[in-house]
Amino acid sequence: MRRGRLLLLSESERVITAMHEVSLMEEAVRVAVEAARESGGSRILKLRLRIGTMSGVVPEAMRFAFDVICRNTMAAGAALEIETVPATSWCAVCEREFPQADFLNECPTCHNLSGELRRGRELEIAAVEVS
């Protein structure tokens, strides 16, 4: 069997997925700074985000983007807390929630496939702590 060559990508070529998180984090910091200013705060001490496991966002990439984006803003040096929300679906047959294991929303009890995703798509600011 013929084997292909593995290409070694440079740091700047690999950031395709990270870019998504960078723009999301830029928006989160922008909103937090605006809210902090409106409340009369002078510094952001902590930003807490709520990220669902089905949001398509990589928390580590968000962390990486955070420090860079906060530089030269009132959020410089702020702590970032990420609250992970596990994917949870609802089975209308069993009338109960179940943890979603994959993209097939299958109820582990009755194997109904039409489970409805109730939690796990969250991508929101949970809290902004200012001083």
Ligand SMILES: [Zn+2]
């Ligand atoms: Zn069920």
